[in-house]
Amino acid sequence: MKCIYYLSPTLKESADIAEDLHEVGISDWYIHVISKDESGLTQKHIQSANYIETLDLYHSSILGGLIGFCAGMLLIILFHLTGIFSENLPWWVNVIFIAVTTLFGIWEGGLWGVDTENKKLQPFHDDIEAGKYLVLIYTPKEQEAAVRKVMEERHADAQFAAVDRHFISPFSKLKRV
Secondary structure, three states: OEEEEEEEOOHHHHHHHHHHHHHHOOOHHHEEEEOOOHHHHHHOOOOEOOHHHHEOHHHHHHHHHHHHHHHHHHHHHHHHHHOOOOOOOOHHHHHHHHHHHHHHHHHHHHHHHHOOEOHHHHHHHHHHHOOOEEEEEEEOHHHHHHHHHHHHHHOOOOEEEEEEEOOOOOOOOOOOO
């Protein structure tokens, strides 16, 4: 499954895109729109993007967990080298300590991510702020050609912006076309 990004200039155009994609077999579940005008999307019955698509929660949580894990490992090594921990301490205490620092990192990363825009939206930030609508179309590979054909034939005003894999990788970057 791929996610195809289009920049739509108006709310009406975004609603028309959703209607035309229904004819191709793409349901509302697979069409998400990112916009400053959330109330307009609701009035036109267009599904807006979810938090995973708009916030950097996933990326930041993974990154925080990795930092917490590395910090826990370094602290355990430091504690053992300096003799702060007793040598008679069971091994599972080290595992619990690393687990706690990892979970703390995930928690802190998540808090940071809730306050940060999704990294994949950064190339489109200025367009969204200017009032454009970013339409995300999740499509199976078999329907990708039909979706692109509908967009080219019926929605010349919508600008093809990018293609991304549906798999959410916390470290992948989206390249704008």
